Amino acid sequence: MVTTAQATEEVSYLxxxxxxxxxxxxxxxxVFLMGEDIGTYGGAFKITEGFLQKYGEWRVLDTxxxxxxxxxxxxxxxMMGLRPVVExxxxxxxxxxxxxxxxxxxxxxYRWGAAVxxxxxxxxxxxxxxxxxxxxxxxxxFFHSPGLKLVAPSTPYDAKxxxxxxxxxxxxxxxxxxxxLYRRIKSALPKEDFIVPLGKADVKRVGNDISLITYxxxxxxxxxxxxxxxxxxxxxxxVDLRTLIPLDKETIYSSVRKTSKVILLHEDxxxxxxxxxxxxxxxxxxxxxxxxxxxRVAPPDTPVPFSPPLEEFFLPKASDIVSAARKxxxx
Amino acid sequence: xxxxxIAKEIKRDDLLQMYxxxxxxxxLEERVTALYRQGRIVGGVYTSHGxxxxxxxxxxxxxxxxxxxxxxxxxxxxxxxxxxxxxILAQYLGRRTGPTKGKDGNVHMxxxxxxxxxxxxxxxxxxxxxxxxxxxxxxxGESRVVFTGTGDGGSSRGDFHEAxxxxxxxxxxxxxxxxxxxxxxxxxxxxxxxxxxxxxxxxAYGMPGEIVxxxxxxxxxxxxxxxxxxxxxxEGPTFLEFKTMRMHGHSEHDPAKxxxxxxxxxxxxxxxxxKAERLLGxxxxxxxxxxxxxxxxxxxxVEAGVEFAEQSPLPEGPEMLEGVFADGADSY
Numbered sequence: 316m317v318t319t320a321q322a323t324e325e326v327s328y329l330x331x332x333x334x335x336x337x338x339x340x341x342x343x344x345x346v347f348l349m350g351e352d353i354g355t356y357g358g359a360f361k362i363t364e365g366f367l368q369k370y371g372e373w374r375v376l377d378t379x380x381x382x383x384x385x386x387x388x389x390x391x392x393x394m395m396g397l398r399p400v401v402e403x404x405x406x407x408x409x410x411x412x413x414x415x416x417x418x419x420x421x422x423x424x425y426r427w428g429a430a431v432x433x434x435x436x437x438x439x440x441x442x443x444x445x446x447x448x449x450x451x452x453x454x455x456x457f458f459h460s461p462g463l464k465l466v467a468p469s470t471p472y473d474a475k476x477x478x479x480x481x482x483x484x485x486x487x488x489x490x491x492x493x494x495x496l497y498r499r500i501k502s503a504l505p506k507e508d509f510i511v512p513l514g515k516a517d518v519k520r521v522g523n524d525i526s527l528i529t530y531x532x533x534x535x536x537x538x539x540x541x542x543x544x545x546x547x548x549x550x551x552x553x554v555d556l557r558t559l560i561p562l563d564k565e566t567i568y569s570s571v572r573k574t575s576k577v578i579l580l581h582e583d584x585x586x587x588x589x590x591x592x593x594x595x596x597x598x599x600x601x602x603x604x605x606x607x608x609x610x611r612v613a614p615p616d617t618p619v620p621f622s623p624p625l626e627e628f629f630l631p632k633a634s635d636i637v638s639a640a641r642k643x644x645x646x
Numbered sequence: 647x648x649x650x651x652i653a654k655e656i657k658r659d660d661l662l663q664m665y666x667x668x669x670x671x672x673x674l675e676e677r678v679t680a681l682y683r684q685g686r687i688v689g690g691v692y693t694s695h696g697x698x699x700x701x702x703x704x705x706x707x708x709x710x711x712x713x714x715x716x717x718x719x720x721x722x723x724x725x726x727x728x729x730x731x732x733x734i735l736a737q738y739l740g741r742r743t744g745p746t747k748g749k750d751g752n753v754h755m756x757x758x759x760x761x762x763x764x765x766x767x768x769x770x771x772x773x774x775x776x777x778x779x780x781x782x783x784x785x786x787g788e789s790r791v792v793f794t795g796t797g798d799g800g801s802s803r804g805d806f807h808e809a810x811x812x813x814x815x816x817x818x819x820x821x822x823x824x825x826x827x828x829x830x831x832x833x834x835x836x837x838x839x840x841x842x843x844x845x846x847x848x849x850a851y852g853m854p855g856e857i858v859x860x861x862x863x864x865x866x867x868x869x870x871x872x873x874x875x876x877x878x879x880x881e882g883p884t885f886l887e888f889k890t891m892r893m894h895g896h897s898e899h900d901p902a903k904x905x906x907x908x909x910x911x912x913x914x915x916x917x918x919x920x921k922a923e924r925l926l927g928x929x930x931x932x933x934x935x936x937x938x939x940x941x942x943x944x945x946x947x948v949e950a951g952v953e954f955a956e957q958s959p960l961p962e963g964p965e966m967l968e969g970v971f972a973d974g975a976d977s978y
Contacts, residue, residue, distance in 0.1 A: 347785065373785045379815060384808025387774020388781055391792075394758060395713075395782035415805075418768050419775060427746050427756040427764040430972035461970050485972040 326504055329497040331471035332436075333362045335478035336400065338508065340370055343398060346482060347374040349385050350402030350436075359404045360438060360497060382411035386435065390420050390487075393433040398482060406439035406491060407451040420487040421462030430485045434478070439467075440532055440582055441630055442495040446621035452531075452583035454491055458559055458592065464513055465559035467491040469534035471502045473557055476511030484513060493532040500535070516563035518570065522552035525640055526570040528593060529580040530556040533631065537580055540636035549644050559589055567593065568601055575606040576643045580631060585613035607646030610639045649928045652864050658931055664706050664863050665922050665932070670944040671698040671722040672919060674731055677948045678738055682898050687738050689751045694719035696861070696893030699918035700825055702726065703866025704793055704886075707874055715763035715776035715794035718753045719825055719892075727760045731951025732958075741958035748961040749969070769800030773809035773822065780818035780877075791877045793870070795823030795886075799830025801844050807851075810885065814851040817882035821873040822848075824885070825860065827892035832904045848885035860888030861918040864925060891916075 326334065340346045347370075348363060354377040357364030367375045378385040382403065389399035403409045409416070412435075420431045441450035457463050464486050468474040474492065481488040519534055520541050527537045534555045541551035554570050556563065571577050577597060579590035594609045614629045652661075675693040682691045694701060701722035705714065716723045724734060729745065737744030737755050745755040746764075756764025763779070766772055776794035783790040800806060801824050813820050824844045828835055841847070848855030854876070858869040866888060873884035891913035895902035926932040 376781075376816075379808070379811055381808035381812065383805055384774045384777070384812050387771065387805060387809065388778030388812060391715075391763075391775040391778025391780070392782040392785075393778070394763070394775075395779045397782045397785065399778075414768055414771065415774065419766055419771055423764065424972045425969045426750045426754065428969065429756060429758050429764065432972075464971075 324503065325501040326471055327498050327501045328471045328474050328492075329360065329362060331475040331504060332478055332492055334504075335475045335482075336363065337366070339479055339482045340366075340374065345396060346398040346400065347376070348400050348402065349376045349378050349389060351378055351380055351404050353377060353402050358402060360494070363402070382408050383415050386412035386415040387419065389433045390415060390423070390431050393431045394423075394429050398432055400434045400436060400482060403435060403437045405445070405449045406437035406453050407448050409435070409437050409453055413456065416457065416463065416487070416489070417460045421460045423462075424486070425462055431487045432485045433487050434481045435487070435489045437489055437491050438494045439491045440493040440495055441619045441626060442532065444621060444623060444626060445494075445619070447618040450619035450626070452581070454489070454559060455583050455588050457489055458589055462487070463560060464488040465491065466513060466557065467493070467530045467559060468557060469493070469496070469519070469531055469555050471500065472504055473511050473517070473555075475504060476509050477513065477557060479508075480510040480513050483510070488513070491531065495532045496535070511557065513558045514561040514563055515557065516566040517555045517557055518552060518566070519555045520551065520553040522550040522574070524550040524574055525576040525578060525643055526552045526554055526574045527578045527580055527636065528554045528556065528567055528570070530559065530589070531582060533580050533582050536631060536633055537636060540633040540640070543633060543637055544640055547641070549640050551640060564596065564600075567596070571597060571601050572604050575604050576646065577605070578610045578612060578636065578639050578643065580612045580636060582614065582630065584616045585611060586616050588613055607643050610643055612636055612639050647865065647868070649925070652925065653929055655868055656864060658929075660706060661864065661926065661929070662931060664702050664867065665926060666940055666944070667702045667706070667722050667725055668698045668863060668919050668922055669940050670725055670731075670947060671702060673941070673944045673948045674725070674734065674951070675721055677952060678735070679898050681738070681952075688740070691738075691898040692718045692753055692896070693894055693898070694721050696913065696917060697825060697827055697890045698722050699863035699866050699922070700823070700860050700888045700890065703863045704823065704870040707867050707870035708791065708793055711761070712791045712793065712874075713761040713763065713776070713779050715772040715779070715792065716765055717769070717772070717796045717800065717825060718765055719797070719827070721753065724755070724762065727762050729755070729757070729760070729762075731948050732954030735951045735955035736958050739955045739958070740960060741955055742961050743955070743958040747965070749966070770796045770803035770806040770809070774805050774812070777809045777813045777818055777820055780813065780820035781816065783819055784816070789878050790819065791874050792820040793823070793874070794820065795825060797830060798824060798826045798828065798835055798838055798844055799833065801847065802838055807847075810848070810851045810853060810883065813883040814853045817880065819877040819880070820883045821870065821877055822883060822885045824887045825890060826887055827890045829892050829896075829902075829905060831896040831900075832902075843887060845885060845887040853883050853885050855885040855887065857887045857889060860890035861916045861921055863918060863922050
């Protein structure tokens with residue numbers, strides 16, 4: 316993934332997000348942060364630790380506990396030429412700001428031409444025993460709301476590059492950062508400024524037999540399953556969407572045209588998820604090149620349960636992907 | 647406030663200008679209502695009939711660089727901000743020449759160059775947004791002010807409270823108002839809140855508040871001026887409750903049979919245009935013949951707008967696909 320010889324020492328996914336924020340704030344004085352406990356405390360996950368001291372209380376604002384209020388405020392500040400980045404303490408709480416996001420931010424430019432350049436950071440996903448209110452994957456709600464861009468990186472490189480691109484984009488972007496990955500993955504990043512453009516998927520593993528299309532923490536599960544499947548002679552191609560809106564249909568279609576078989580994997584509930592939409596697109600546009608059914612691997616339609624055995628049962632596992640791949644390989 | 651004090655506080659030309667906008671608002675919205683009854687306007691028609699003094703008063707009190715995030719009965723504010731009758735009627739008629747090019751209807755229009763945020767039907771949604779504009783002014787150290795508001799119904803929304811609280815905590819340069827016109831669609835005040843005055847809510851945020859006669863354009867203007875001055879000096883937000891009465895239905899399709907007739911009769915005597923004329927008369931600034939001249943002048947302004955709008959092309963259809971996203975890496 317690292318494209319330069321001048322790589323720095325390894326940084327975690329969390330540090331990559333923090334670096335992106337810091338560098339964008341240093342680069343552009345219009346960029347400022349708002350959220351609950353992001354100042355003095357440095358954020359629930361410590362992503363903005365030290366930012367208050369460095370940038371001051373008018374660029375790192377601790378807000379009242381009122382997601383709708385501070386997302387609305389970000390919209391107004393964005394229209395006045397600033398570049399707000401707001402933090403949801405947990406992506407689950409984004410439901411409190413749903414109306415501001417879908418009715419105001421998303422429709423503003425379409426309705427009356429006022430751009431809303433803002434980013435909402437949303438720490439999402441399970442595997443951390445957070446229970447029904449601290450584990451959610453709410454991207455599906457916003458996937459259906461025209462006017463929003465949605466990003467979900469899986470590596471430190473993508474996390475940093477996509478956040479920078481999101482901050483520089485003239486539209487409202489929801490940046491889904493996966494909590495499970497924060498301190499679990501590390502990689503070396505280029506020293507110089509770089510972005511990962513929105514709307515471009517990335518083939519994380521080239522393969523010939525089955526296309527596995529996914530995003531977020533599930534990318535790593537997919538790579539693990541791909542590794543296991545090599546012993547059985549099944550060669551998985553892992554496509555990391557990276558951006559959900561705009562969706563990179565070109566990369567999806569070219570992978571599927573090559574392999575003729577597809578697994579759609581996500582951590583959000585199965586019904587009405589991103590996988591459902593991609594399945595429909597493939598049925599419409601790539602029907603003639605499919606050699607087997609489109610298979611979805613996703614959690615059942617329940618809230619994310621708390622107790623470890625329950626959550627483990629809920630979340631997709633590498634073994635689920637392996638059995639899905641075996642079935643598909645038989646076609 | 648007695649007449650002599652008003653003469654001291656408000657310039658003659660400013661008062662006459664406000665009278666002009668009261669008449670223009672009334673004439674424009676009466677014409678819109680007539681077009682609706684003729685079936686030439688589709689969709690909702692939400693007027694400020696009998697409440698014109700609120701928007702005319704507060705918008706007149708602002709400076710050019712200030713920003714407003716109006717509510718749906720603030721037509722006078724659009725006019726004062728430079729929206730022409732032609733643009734407004736084109737908006738009502740869904741024409742390409744309207745401020746939203748047909749993407750949205752009636753009072754749902756905005757223009758950043760004129761410092762007007764587009765109205766969002768979800769009442770009170772624009773209050774946090776307005777607060778954010780005020781935050782931008784504070785961060786940049788600008789002396790600009792934001793004026794925003796909603797109705798008595800909108801004051802029940804969470805966004806109303808979240809915005810007022812945040813603005814008070816950060817002492818942001820924003821003025822909040824409530825157009826208390828007694829009814830939210832068909833719901834009377836007594837089913838909306840258990841307090842006698844909406845302004846009571848301001849206390850909970852440590853914010854000064856004031857009750858103002860919403861049908862008295864001079865009173866609205868002076869109260870707005872006071873609140874704007876406080877905001878501009880960095881002393882934070884103020885809440886203004888403009889007491890008035892909704893004289894028509896929620897929208898023009900609604901005959902509002904749920905409103906007692908005697909209540910309407912009572913408020914008819916307090917009509918903002920009548921009040922303004924009485925004041926101008928007492929001040930010696932204008933009399934019947936002057937009022938007639940203004941009425942004729944605004945009528946021709948409205949008719950020119952109707953002509954412009956009706957001659958403007960309708961959108962063709964496919965352009966509805968445009969504008970979901972802003973283009974370019976950096977549009978500012």
